Amino acid sequence: MSEVVSYELIDNIGVISVNNPPVNALAQVVREGIHTAIQSAQQDESEAIVLYCEGRTFIAGADITEFGKPPQEPGLPVVLGAIENSSKAVIAAIHGTALGGGFEVSLACHYRCAIPSAKVGLPEVKLGLLPGAGGTQRAPRIAGVKAALDMITSGNPVGASKALEMGLIDKVIDGSDLKAGALQYAKELVGADAPLRRIRDITIDPSTVEEGYFEAARKQLARRARGQIAQDKIVSCIEAAVELPMDQGLERERELFVELVTSPESAAMRHIFFAERLATKIKDLPKDTPTREINKVAIIGGGTMGGGIAMCFANVGIPVTMLEINDEALARGMGIIEKNYKITVQKGKLPEDQMASRIALINGTTNYEELNDVDLVIEAVFENLELKKEIFAKLDGVCKQGAILASNTSYQDIDQIAAATSRPQDVVGMHFFSPANVMKLLENVRGEKTADDVIATAMKIGKKIGKVCALSRVCYGFIGNRMLGGYGRESQMLLMDGCTPVQVDSALEKFGMAMGPLAMGDLAGLDVGYKARQARTDLPDDPKLYRMGTVLVEMGRHGQKTGSGFYQYDPETRRRMSDPEVEAMIKDEAAKIGVEQREISDEEIIARCLYPLINEGAKILEEGIAQRPSDIDVVYVFGYAFPVAKGGPMHYADQVGLKNVYDKICEYRDRDGEQYWQPAPLLEKLAKEGKTFAQWGREQEAS
Numbered sequence: 001m002s003e004v005v006s007y008e009l010i011d012n013i014g015v016i017s018v019n020n021p022p023v024n025a026l027a028q029v030v031r032e033g034i035h036t037a038i039q040s041a042q043q044d045e046s047e048a049i050v051l052y053c054e055g056r057t058f059i060a061g062a063d064i065t066e067f068g069k070p071p072q073e074p075g076l077p078v079v080l081g082a083i084e085n086s087s088k089a090v091i092a093a094i095h096g097t098a099l100g101g102g103f104e105v106s107l108a109c110h111y112r113c114a115i116p117s118a119k120v121g122l123p124e125v126k127l128g129l130l131p132g133a134g135g136t137q138r139a140p141r142i143a144g145v146k147a148a149l150d151m152i153t154s155g156n157p158v159g160a161s162k163a164l165e166m167g168l169i170d171k172v173i174d175g176s177d178l179k180a181g182a183l184q185y186a187k188e189l190v191g192a193d194a195p196l197r198r199i200r201d202i203t204i205d206p207s208t209v210e211e212g213y214f215e216a217a218r219k220q221l222a223r224r225a226r227g228q229i230a231q232d233k234i235v236s237c238i239e240a241a242v243e244l245p246m247d248q249g250l251e252r253e254r255e256l257f258v259e260l261v262t263s264p265e266s267a268a269m270r271h272i273f274f275a276e277r278l279a280t281k282i283k284d285l286p287k288d289t290p291t292r293e294i295n296k297v298a299i300i301g302g303g304t305m306g307g308g309i310a311m312c313f314a315n316v317g318i319p320v321t322m323l324e325i326n327d328e329a330l331a332r333g334m335g336i337i338e339k340n341y342k343i344t345v346q347k348g349k350l351p352e353d354q355m356a357s358r359i360a361l362i363n364g365t366t367n368y369e370e371l372n373d374v375d376l377v378i379e380a381v382f383e384n385l386e387l388k389k390e391i392f393a394k395l396d397g398v399c400k401q402g403a404i405l406a407s408n409t410s411y412q413d414i415d416q417i418a419a420a421t422s423r424p425q426d427v428v429g430m431h432f433f434s435p436a437n438v439m440k441l442l443e444n445v446r447g448e449k450t451a452d453d454v455i456a457t458a459m460k461i462g463k464k465i466g467k468v469c470a471l472s473r474v475c476y477g478f479i480g481n482r483m484l485g486g487y488g489r490e491s492q493m494l495l496m497d498g499c500t501p502v503q504v505d506s507a508l509e510k511f512g513m514a515m516g517p518l519a520m521g522d523l524a525g526l527d528v529g530y531k532a533r534q535a536r537t538d539l540p541d542d543p544k545l546y547r548m549g550t551v552l553v554e555m556g557r558h559g560q561k562t563g564s565g566f567y568q569y570d571p572e573t574r575r576r577m578s579d580p581e582v583e584a585m586i587k588d589e590a591a592k593i594g595v596e597q598r599e600i601s602d603e604e605i606i607a608r609c610l611y612p613l614i615n616e617g618a619k620i621l622e623e624g625i626a627q628r629p630s631d632i633d634v635v636y637v638f639g640y641a642f643p644v645a646k647g648g649p650m651h652y653a654d655q656v657g658l659k660n661v662y663d664k665i666c667e668y669r670d671r672d673g674e675q676y677w678q679p680a681p682l683l684e685k686l687a688k689e690g691k692t693f694a695q696w697g698r699e700q701e702a703s
């Protein structure tokens with residue numbers, strides 16, 4: 001055994017206890033400890049064995065930090081073999097989240113019990129992997145092919161009662177003492193002379209799987225997870241569970257697992273797993289920085305954003321007061337919220353009664369005085385700095401001392417907003433992404449004077465409402481929107497140079513973006529970018545710059561909301577269709593400004609759209625706007641649907657090679673002009689030193 005695994009006999013039941021905080025991951029010492037304990041239990045007077053974990057959860061999986069390192073004995077399959085071949089029944093006692101290798105350990109046991117709040121799952125697919133310790137062979141045998149395929153390809157956990165229904169566990173232990181309950185259950189099994197029930201002994205009747213089932217599953221999964229490769233291999237493993245004896249199925253699973261664990265897709269997804277958690281750690285903020293209680297929230301503005309933000313808090317039981325300028329606007333705002341909830345109920349994602357209780361938590365007012373007892377206010381009015389300053393001055397006058405005053409602004413200067421109050425230390429940016437009740441990213445913005453506990457509170461409440469948080473300093477557009485400039489610019493420049501809208505968007509959608517930049521512009525509204533450009537004085541005087549966006553808006557083609565933009569949209573289904581009229585206009589506009597169009601490869605489209613993201617990201621790091629390269633990856637994966645299997649723009653740049661990125665940017669600078677293509681000094685430095693952003697990030701963390 002090891003120091004994190006102990007073994008004791010209690011009333012002739014051998015109890016193996018694992019204690020490897022924070023989540024009892026199956027590090028080498030844990031595997032060795034369990035293996036040794038099982039072996040010694042074969043020789044003692046124990047009549048059965050309980051496998052139990054201390055702390056907050058049963059084993060939550062293999063230790064992801066060990067991936068990519070030389071394997072250490074005993075491997076997990078060896079440990080599972082020892083459990084499964086034990087001469088005495090082994091009972092898994094589950095609480096918390098038995099996930100991945102943790103749940104696979106329990107499936108190698110002969111029986112499984114759990115407390116009602118426990119969850120079990122095989123989320124490996126979210127790391128670009130598949131269950132590599134028998135999960136794809138045991139789960140279908142015990143829960144059926146379809147249930148197992150759904151569970152493994154979604155990666156979503158199931159609660160104890162559902163798991164009981166599915167046959168994944170055998171008993172739900174009532175009461176709070178899992179260990180006592182599991183011991184009792186073990187004694188009952190011994191008393192009943194229960195057999196050593198091994199899942200491997202179950203065979204699946206192939207006739208229970210309808211013709212073409214796996215083929216259809218592959219097609220459906222390919223559509224759902226573009227750019228990811230694990231799903232298809234999971235289907236192959238489940239097929240093996242139907243067609244092959246257990247040991248050959250395990251071999252097939254192992255073979256496909258190794259292909260995945262060494263793949264760039266999985267490396268990218270594991271990078272994002274840790275990046276998401278690292279982003280909550282703020283370098284100059286002590287881990288135990290106190291946070292302020294948030295029991296009551298106010299939202300200023302009941303538009304799409306305000307309504308979505310209000311829902312985020314109501315969804316976790318926090319009462320919300322939404323303020324609008326008059327009753328009519330307030331009614332409209334409440335209507336948006338009800339409509340959003342009704343859609344969720346119709347999709348079967350929310351029971352009707354929960355919708356009612358959440359709506360009941362949101363009330364409306366037109367009177368600022370009623371905000372005098374809230375703990376957090378989030379302003380979500382439209383992007384006018386003067387209006388925001390007026391609102392914050394009012395809030396300063398009515399809100400209690402210690403209330404946090406946040407703005408949902410997507411690029412305005414938080415320091416100027418804070419200066420409109422007598423309490424700049426309580427002012428912070430909390431930038432949600434539309435739709436706020438759906439998008440995972442929350443970009444918190446730290447002003448010059450924002451207090452440490454306000455930052456810590458914004459990060460903590462963000463996690464509580466289910467957001468993935470990243471911290472930005474103040475600059476125009478913070479991290480995400482500032483980087484987006486070059487991406488949008490080049491997507492339209494490419495049209496002038498010879499691409500059609502569908503060619504630009506298809507290249508990026510093949511790369512893995514959920515939606516190409518031009519279709520995204522149509523969705524957001526081309527007039528939004530048009531108005532923002534009108535307000536800017538720093539744009540180069542270049543007839544080519546955003547030419548088509550401007551022409552289309554001035555023709556009244558604002559995108560989906562007017563039925564056409566870069567594309568035509570079906571009025572019923574909103575399906576987008578290429579528009580020959582736009583393609584002809586593009587050629588005309590290029591001719592007008594003397595641009596000679598040419599064939600452009602997908603590679604050039606990808607480089608010209610993505611390298612500006614990378615280059616701006618490097619500047620953002622140099623300026624200290626973002627804490628670390630992986631924070632930028634978190635922003636783009638969770639806020640802009642950058643493909644998780646590419647790991648975010650900075651991780652992707654490291655895979656491409658910074659010298660290759662730098663050289664390509666220099667090539668475009670020399671061809672297209674340095675007003676658009678000025679390599680960031682950090683990018684140039686790292687390219688010349690042969691380093692990666694990841695290495696630079698680690699050096700910064702260590703300094």
Ligand code: T1G
Pocket residue numbers: 022023025060061062063064065076097099100101102104123124127129130131132133135274277278
């Ligand atoms: N390995 C290593 N560290 C892990 C870990 C893991 N599996 N899971 C969590 N951590 C760390 C995490 O980085 C953080 O560290 C701390 O634990 C708390 O995590 C063979 C191959 C269990 C639901 O995918 O889903 O098994 O930041 O902040 O919100 O088939 O962690 O404190 O330093 O997320 O309460 C399969 C991944 C692995 C589960 C808890 N298992 N983990 O959530 O805490 S592959 C998973 C989670 C595998 C087998 C295959 C969540 C959680 P730090 P946290 P949480």
